[in-house]
Amino acid sequence: MQSDDKPINGQHNPNLLDLLAQTPPPPDADLNKDHGAKRFAQLRTGWNASWEQGGFLHGRWEELRQAPQAGWHLMANWIKALLILTGVCAVIILLDTAGDIFDTTLNRLAGTSAASELWGVVDNPIRAYIAQHTTALTISSSVVYTLWQLVGWFGLIGGFIGATGARITWTCWGAASVLAVWSAAPADGRTVATGIAVLAWTIASTLALRGLSLRPVVNNFLPPTPAFQPQIEIRPEIHTPAPAPASDEVHPPQR
Incomplete structure (x- = not known):
């Protein structure tokens, strides 16, 4: 079973099941022990390995520790799902409590x-x-x-x-x-x-009808007026045509 977790420090981040499947029994395990004792030793070894640098539980703890600084957009998806599920459960409990209070109040009012x-x-x-x-x-x-x-x-x-x-x-x-x-x-x-x-x-x-108003809403969409800035001075440019070049040729008078 492969892990879908993001790599930490450029390395593959195995999940807990990968560690349990890949972790060999401790070297001091007796071969004559039953299967249950070997399995327990393997679980203990996998648990300890998951808390080491790059392990599954170590990565989750780092994500949880960095969640306040990361914010909602950068925190891990499993933390977002946990917060959403907690909020939904809290809303359901509050609505159920409010419904009981409202029902009790109506019953008391109807009893009079x-x-x-x-x-x-x-x-x-x-x-x-x-x-x-x-x-x-x-x-x-x-x-x-x-x-x-x-x-x-x-x-x-x-x-x-x-x-x-x-x-x-x-x-x-x-x-x-x-x-x-x-x-x-x-x-x-x-x-x-x-x-x-x-x-x-x-x-x-x-x-x-809370917030409903009978007052008509008038929207005046006027173009913005340019702000007057006296420090800006606009001077018109006057272009004077250049004089024609003098010619050295002498034209004889025409009859």
């Missing part, structure tokens, strides 16, 4: 009577609207309600990170939700229910 009643003012009309308008469809109202929630989460999260399509989805989703509340809410409390839905949608839009 005031929060549940306030959410029911918006949620119950939407459930009723979906149930009324899915009777002739081949899909159940619960599936449509789940799809409605997923679209809302997509618009909220995608709009928060600045995706234009997600922000358009969030706007259409909120307008459709407000219309559903207006249509399915009881007649006596229709105005209040719609107002609460609009307020909830507006508050959530501060996250979904």
